[in-house]
Amino acid sequence: MTPEVAVILGLSVATLVLLLGAFFATTRQDRKAGDSERSGETPLSSVEAAQPPAQPSMGRVGIDYPDPRTIKVGDTIECQGVRSRVLGALYLSWQGTQWTEYLLDDGTRRYQWLSIQMREGLTAGEPPHLEVLLWTSVPTEGMIPAKATLSVEGVDFFPVDRGTAAFRGEGVTSMPERGLLDFADYRASDGRLLSFERLQGKRWTSFHAQPLAPGTIRIETKGG
Incomplete structure (x- = not known):
């Protein structure tokens, strides 16, 4: 095997390893999200979005307006x-x-x-x-x-x-x-x-x- 061929094979193997790693990492994240949805948990970002806007204060009698x-x-x-x-x-x-x-x-x-x-x-x-x-x-x-x-x-x-x-x-x-x-x-x-x-x-x-x-x-x- 010539040196050029060995280098090409080494790069191909490294690229394949990186692709497989990314695939499994993505699969784990998707499964975790799916497990959270099934268990009734809500991601933090969704909880924050679901919070109602703060309501203005109704005021205090005798302080914010006359009693x-x-x-x-x-x-x-x-x-x-x-x-x-x-x-x-x-x-x-x-x-x-x-x-x-x-x-x-x-x-x-x-x-x-x-x-x-x-x-x-x-x-x-x-x-x-x-x-x-x-x-x-x-x-x-x-x-x-x-x-x-x-x-x-x-x-x-x-x-x-x-x-x-x-x-x-x-x-x-x-x-x-x-x-x-x-x-x-x-x-x-x-x-x-x-x-x-x-x-x-x-x-x-x-x-x-x-x-x-x-x-x-x-x-x-x-x-x-």
């Missing part, structure tokens, strides 16, 4: 882009639960009530949250709140709470300074709220509620 519980009679607030004067307030209590309702006047004689209440979490481990509701009077044509489902304007409302709350009034509320208020609350399957209220011995009045985020209430000026 609605600090509203006082005589304040001017902005709610849903409408400036209103706080004419009066009712401080209510029922079975250890306390909440406040503010009577708002936007200057058009359209009076609304803004209720503020700290609610417990709906499930175990869920932290308490601040519930803010804007109540608007609605006609119910003399309807009396029953303990069963009510149908108003084609919407079925299911009973939630019912009782008699003690209250103390401040400012202009069209209510006595102190008294007892009967109430009956209802909720529709889509989350809408309906509430009936009356001073004991008086006629029922009804309201629809619209939930608001606490941070949407702006306290513009403080009353004197």
Whole structure:
């Protein structure tokens, strides 16, 4: 065998060894990936890609935005882009639960009530949250709140709470300074709220509620 032939054969053998090594390495990697997929494991790159984007902070009451519980009679607030004067307030209590309702006047004689209440979490481990509701009077044509489902304007409302709350009034509320208020609350399957209220011995009045985020209430000026 000539030297030239020996060199050519040596190079051919080396090339073959490199090709076989690359083939087996690729086969091992493919098998490992296939085993991971079958075992339910997900490559790290896929896990990172599946992570949802970070959600913006919801803010902290009293730090990132004013605490609605600090509203006082005589304040001017902005709610849903409408400036209103706080004419009066009712401080209510029922079975250890306390909440406040503010009577708002936007200057058009359209009076609304803004209720503020700290609610417990709906499930175990869920932290308490601040519930803010804007109540608007609605006609119910003399309807009396029953303990069963009510149908108003084609919407079925299911009973939630019912009782008699003690209250103390401040400012202009069209209510006595102190008294007892009967109430009956209802909720529709889509989350809408309906509430009936009356001073004991008086006629029922009804309201629809619209939930608001606490941070949407702006306290513009403080009353004197």
